[in-house]
Amino acid sequence: MKWNKKIVFRFLLAVFCVSITGCGSVSSEEPLGSGYEEVTYTQNSISEPSAHQITLQFRKPSGGRIMIWPSAGGVVVRNDVAVFVGDKAWKQPSFGERWPMKPRLFAVKAPELPLDITDEVLWRWSKQSKKNFTEIFGKDYISYSKETNNVLEFHFFIVSIPDWKELNISMEWSQLSDIMREVKEKGVVHKDLRWGTSYIEKGFKPEVQK
Secondary structure, three states: OHHHHHHHHHHHHHOOOOOOOOOOEEEEEEEEEOOEEEEEEEEOOOOOOOEEEEEEEEEOOOOOEEEEEOOEEEEEEEOOEEEEEEEEEOOOOOOOOOOOEEEEEEEEOOOOOOEEOHHHHHHHHHHHHOOOHHHOOOOEEEEEEEEEOOEEEEEEEEEEOOEEEEEEEEEOHHHHHHHHHHHHHHOEEEEOOOOOOEEEEOOOOHHHOO
């Protein structure tokens, strides 16, 4: 059960701050290479513990920053491309409720828009593995991304109540480039419901994917 606790912890971190605007002061900046930076904002409160929100930003050669994603982690950078896990709102909350967030897998070549590559990665994996994509579509939760020996590794949970199934996908950077090209060419620009951040996502209807 330790992995689902980790996901819940990620969700709790994501709801600490309503938005970057007025969220608080910058408490740390960590360069990641190629202009990408993890910038942490801290909101102090008299009655509650300080809340921290880690963002992924891109520092332009001219100086200013571009917000890539307001709640990000697991960033892997190679050359001008960054892969990361970002918390995304999947629907509007009911009155008085917290934002329902879900971690998604993104790739970006700043200053271009980030690409939500989650479904494309899972669909290609299911095709190569001869698995049924409809069984995992919409039930996936990405836990982390990392790079080992120049190979990207993505760790997912597939929620199939009452079981939690783990799924590890390894990928070459050349494969990622092909996925990014596919999503960019066939995707549609959206705005995250909570953050208002623009991104591109390729729409999937699993029942017609072959």
